Amino acid sequence: MLFQHEVxxxxxxxxxxxxxxxxxxxxxxxANDDISLxxxxxxxxxxxxxxxxxxxxxxxxxxxxxxxxSGEILVDGKxxxxxxxxDAIAAGIGMVHQHFMLVPVFTVAENVMLGAEPAxxxxxxxxxxxxxxxxxxxxxxxxxxPDAIIEDLPIGIQQRVEIVKALTRNVDLLILDEPTAVLTPxxxxxxxxxxxxxxDAGKSIVFITHKLREVKxxxxxxxxxxxxxxxxxxxxxxxxxxxxxxxxxxxxxxxVPKQTSEPGAxxxxxSGLVVADDRRHRAVDGVDLEVRAGEVLGIAGVQGNGQTELxxxxxxxxxxxxGSVTLSGQDITGWATRRxxxxxxxxxxxxxxVDGLVKEFSLAENLVLDLYDTEPFGNRxxxxxxxxxxxAQGRVEExxxxxxxxxxxxxxxxxxxxxxVIVAREMSRPxxxxxxxxxxxxxxxxxxEFIHRRIxxxxxxxxxxLVVSSELxxxxxxxxxxxxxxxxxxxxxxxxxxxxxxxxxxxxxxTPEADS
Amino acid sequence: MTSMTVDNSLALPEGYWTxxxxxxxxxxxxxxxxxxxxxxxxxxxxxxxxxxETTAASGASFSINGKVGTLIFGLLTIACGAxxxxxxxxxxxxxxLGLAFFVVAALxxxxxxxxxxxxxxxxxxxxxxxxxxxxxxxxxxVLCERSGVVNVAxxxxxxxxxxxxxxxxxxxxxxxxxxxxxxxxxxxxSLILAWLAIRxxxxxxxxxxxLNALALGLTGFFYEQVMRxxxxxxxxxxxxxxxxxxxxxxxxxxxxxLFKGTILTYAALLLVVAATVALFRTRWGLRTRAVGxxxxxxxTVGIKVLGLRYVNVMIAGLVAGFGGAYFSMVTASSFxxxxxxxxxxxxxxxxxxxxxxxxxxxxxxxxxxxxSALSSLLQAIQSPIPxxxxxxxxxxxxxxxxxxxxxxxxxxxxxxxxYVKG
Numbered sequence: 036m037l038f039q040h041e042v043x044x045x046x047x048x049x050x051x052x053x054x055x056x057x058x059x060x061x062x063x064x065x066a067n068d069d070i071s072l073x074x075x076x077x078x079x080x081x082x083x084x085x086x087x088x089x090x091x092x093x094x095x096x097x098x099x100x101x102x103x104x105s106g107e108i109l110v111d112g113k114x115x116x117x118x119x120x121x122d123a124i125a126a127g128i129g130m131v132h133q134h135f136m137l138v139p140v141f142t143v144a145e146n147v148m149l150g151a152e153p154a155x156x157x158x159x160x161x162x163x164x165x166x167x168x169x170x171x172x173x174x175x176x177x178x179x180x181p182d183a184i185i186e187d188l189p190i191g192i193q194q195r196v197e198i199v200k201a202l203t204r205n206v207d208l209l210i211l212d213e214p215t216a217v218l219t220p221x222x223x224x225x226x227x228x229x230x231x232x233x234x235d236a237g238k239s240i241v242f243i244t245h246k247l248r249e250v251k252x253x254x255x256x257x258x259x260x261x262x263x264x265x266x267x268x269x270x271x272x273x274x275x276x277x278x279x280x281x282x283x284x285x286x287x288x289x290x291v292p293k294q295t296s297e298p299g300a301x302x303x304x305x306s307g308l309v310v311a312d313d314r315r316h317r318a319v320d321g322v323d324l325e326v327r328a329g330e331v332l333g334i335a336g337v338q339g340n341g342q343t344e345l346x347x348x349x350x351x352x353x354x355x356x357x358g359s360v361t362l363s364g365q366d367i368t369g370w371a372t373r374r375x376x377x378x379x380x381x382x383x384x385x386x387x388x389v390d391g392l393v394k395e396f397s398l399a400e401n402l403v404l405d406l407y408d409t410e411p412f413g414n415r416x417x418x419x420x421x422x423x424x425x426x427a428q429g430r431v432e433e434x435x436x437x438x439x440x441x442x443x444x445x446x447x448x449x450x451x452x453x454x455x456v457i458v459a460r461e462m463s464r465p466x467x468x469x470x471x472x473x474x475x476x477x478x479x480x481x482x483x484e485f486i487h488r489r490i491x492x493x494x495x496x497x498x499x500x501l502v503v504s505s506e507l508x509x510x511x512x513x514x515x516x517x518x519x520x521x522x523x524x525x526x527x528x529x530x531x532x533x534x535x536x537x538x539x540x541x542x543x544x545x546t547p548e549a550d551s
Numbered sequence: 552m553t554s555m556t557v558d559n560s561l562a563l564p565e566g567y568w569t570x571x572x573x574x575x576x577x578x579x580x581x582x583x584x585x586x587x588x589x590x591x592x593x594x595x596x597x598x599x600x601x602x603x604e605t606t607a608a609s610g611a612s613f614s615i616n617g618k619v620g621t622l623i624f625g626l627l628t629i630a631c632g633a634x635x636x637x638x639x640x641x642x643x644x645x646x647x648l649g650l651a652f653f654v655v656a657a658l659x660x661x662x663x664x665x666x667x668x669x670x671x672x673x674x675x676x677x678x679x680x681x682x683x684x685x686x687x688x689x690x691x692x693v694l695c696e697r698s699g700v701v702n703v704a705x706x707x708x709x710x711x712x713x714x715x716x717x718x719x720x721x722x723x724x725x726x727x728x729x730x731x732x733x734x735x736x737x738x739x740x741s742l743i744l745a746w747l748a749i750r751x752x753x754x755x756x757x758x759x760x761x762l763n764a765l766a767l768g769l770t771g772f773f774y775e776q777v778m779r780x781x782x783x784x785x786x787x788x789x790x791x792x793x794x795x796x797x798x799x800x801x802x803x804x805x806x807x808x809l810f811k812g813t814i815l816t817y818a819a820l821l822l823v824v825a826a827t828v829a830l831f832r833t834r835w836g837l838r839t840r841a842v843g844x845x846x847x848x849x850x851t852v853g854i855k856v857l858g859l860r861y862v863n864v865m866i867a868g869l870v871a872g873f874g875g876a877y878f879s880m881v882t883a884s885s886f887x888x889x890x891x892x893x894x895x896x897x898x899x900x901x902x903x904x905x906x907x908x909x910x911x912x913x914x915x916x917x918x919x920x921x922x923s924a925l926s927s928l929l930q931a932i933q934s935p936i937p938x939x940x941x942x943x944x945x946x947x948x949x950x951x952x953x954x955x956x957x958x959x960x961x962x963x964x965x966x967x968x969x970y971v972k973g
Contacts, residue, residue, distance in 0.1 A: 121852075124853055140844055141840075148837075150854050159836075
């Protein structure tokens with residue numbers, strides 16, 4: 036076959052990467068400050084850092100998507116210029132992006148060959164592309180159907196396509212940018228296995244993550260980045276607390292301090308709820324659940340198992356097909372969102388930039404998005420800027436929102452501070468129920484701690500709290516009871532001290548035998 | 552553990568009255584109108600169709616009794632609707648057939664009523680002619696939008712093409728040079744579109760509208776100031792020669808339409824095939840579609856997103872500009888102000904109706920061309936339907952086609968979205 040000989044015997048291929056003094060600025064912000072880093076051939080090198088520490092920027096520089104302001108990149112001792120992804124690939128560097136770079140309507144083979152198409156006089160050779168996919172996926176134990184359409188594939192398989200896509204380009208160094216963010220614990224284990232296999236085949240891997248457990252499981256060496264700087268390196272044997280401290284710059288309480296809950300009467304009752312997603316599939320397929328006053332119910336599950344639709348249906352953002360939602364005994368099924376909010380529900384949506392904030396509006400304005408037409412902030416006709424600003428100053432202080440002024444556009448705040456704006460707004464009404472979807476996604480550790488403490492405080496004053504998160508650690512840390520959601524159903528409701536393996540299996544849809 | 556594909560067991564059962572079945576119901580109603588109402592009112596006279604281009608008594612012809620004809624074709628329409636309702640499948644096929652049968656029934660009614668005579672070859676020839684600018688325009692739109700740049704400027708590209716063809720064709724004294732100039736004229740409009748849209752990220756729909764106004768203003772100005780002053784040296788390119796393919800052009804009904812035309816007819820047919828093959832079988836096509844769907848994905852495998860978009864927008868301009876020559880060298884032998892008369896927008900509709908696919912765009916263009924030809928025919932046989940209404944026919948068809956039938960049509964995901972790295 037035309038392409039088979041191009042797939043090198045992997046063990047021969049090794050690549051030593053050296054970054055020297057890479058600096059990248061965005062305006063005043065120094066995203067990468069004089070970063071130096073060496074990745075030895077055939078090692079898994081973990082790049083550990085918080086959200087916003089500059090890991091992705093560094094890798095985008097390495098992959099040619101961004102140009103550094105200074106510094107140089109050396110491959111096998113030779114300095115090279117990487118002006119675009121094409122140069123990176125030519126130099127033997129491949130990247131699997133956090134948001135997959137796959138064309139959803141193309142087949143696996145089309146995506147894999149894109150940019151390096153086997154063709155004769157410009158005409159595509161589909162058969163050769165399919166063969167290449169089969170050859171490479173067989174060689175590395177990553178089975179794929181070359182003719183499957185990407186949008187029909189589960190996330191885990193799409194990621195496999197990305198890895199195979201990189202491998203067909205004969206790269207010797209693979210950058211994996213937060214690859215486990217979207218995977219179940221089992222899929223994560225599988226991926227870690229794949230990474231070890233690639234290392235044993237001679238590939239070098241740069242593994243970008245903020246998850247300590249995974250780093251310890253798979254990395255050969257660890258470099259920690261904080262605020263754009265390399266702050267140290269560590270051995271994978273180092274204890275988690277030490278890594279966390281290095282990553283955050285101070286000692287971190289990994290557990291959320293809280294008392295045992297004393298739940299009262301049921302506040303939120305969902306029964307027999309069926310909700311369709313945008314593709315008219317049953318995203319929520321008959322869910323019953325109950326959240327009581329003074330407890331946190333956590334919903335665990337891999338993203339895309341109906342959590343989003345469930346919460347949107349409760350909030351009146353998405354119609355439910357059948358079933359009912361009651362709030363303190365009152366039927367709120369089908370209520371408009373504003374009515375639900377004003378009935379005493381606080382809501383932190385999962386995507387803050389799209390659903391939570393108006394980025395161009397000021398911090399103060401975003402803090403009254405819910406009550407702008409209510410005294411003292413305004414009335415039917417006009418806003419009262421003074422009241423709005425005074426209230427904003429109070430909130431900024433209370434919720435530790437780091438900003439220059441309350442007139443600043445909210446979009447210019449860091450992710451963590453934006454999230455705190457939403458939490459502050461939603462907690463400023465008298466609440467019966469607080470719903471938080473992915474409350475700490477893309478948020479720095481300091482803000483995570485703060486938001487977690489506020490959520491527990493809200494529980495302690497007697498609100499019912501529903502937390503939805505695809506980060507299992509977060510659910511375990513916050514919840515008094517954990518409901519595991521899989522394919523639109525609640526598979527089980529378990530206590531938070533349930534072993535991780537059991538939770539992981541539940542998230543993959545497997546109910547343990549001992550369940551009876 | 553992880554299955555290879557998402558299974559659809561969670562798909563919601565749709566209600567009985569799906570979109571397909573609703574369309575079937577409409578077909579049945581149309582069929583009933585034809586089979587009952589039209590059959591009742593049509594005179595008991597024959598409707599005569601000629602196969603050739605003329606209605607000379609010597610030509611081959613057939614006739615059908617008005618009442619029998621409307622009844623048969625009305626029933627056929629009902630059958631299509633019933634099949635849609637019963638099977639809930641093959642939406643496009645049965646809706647197309649059903650509409651065609653209904654149109655035939657209506658035609659029989661009109662012909663029997665007026666005693667007019669219809670040369671079918673001529674009808675198909677006019678259809679093809681009316682479709683020509685739409686085919687060029689729609690495919691230009693497909694080529695542009697598949698790469699993610701919205702092309703509202705088709706009208707301006709056609710108009711500039713028509714103007715350049717007349718002006719340079721006359722000045723140089725060569726119609727062939729006029730054709731080349733027409734393509735370049737369209738490409739000039741494209742150049743501005745590409746530059747503003749890709750380099751300066753201006754809203755593409757707005758640029759398109761502005762470019763149409765610009766083209767109309769500039770060509771109108773030069774027409775008044777230059778062409779009208781000295782028609783002989785600046786605005787008399789003459790008609791393009793008609794080439795007849797011996798033998799094939801004798802095929803009844805479709806022969807004269809496909810094999811007896813100017814170079815534009817043959818170029819249009821070739822273009823449909825070439826564009827389809829290029830988009831779906833070549834490296835360029837794969838990259839074009841990737842850039843139109845997910846430019847970041849293309850960028851990360853080393854494809855020059857912006858470069859490719861420039862190329863495609865320019866190709867679209869060449870195609871539409873070339874098609875613009877139709878107006879000043881095929882249907883007329885000179886340029887006049889606003890000679891395109893908004894057909895570029897119909898071409899845009901044909902592109903959407905054709906779901907951003909060259910063959911779909913071609914069929915949609917033919918459909919619009921046919922409704923336009925039909926309105927000419929009905930006027931010619933002195934149909935009692937008011938001529939204003941008949942002139943509306945193609946546009947009404949456009950509205951229904953685009954609003955009602957397309958429904959699920961899916962534009963390239965990144966269509967109209969500027970690509971910024973990082």
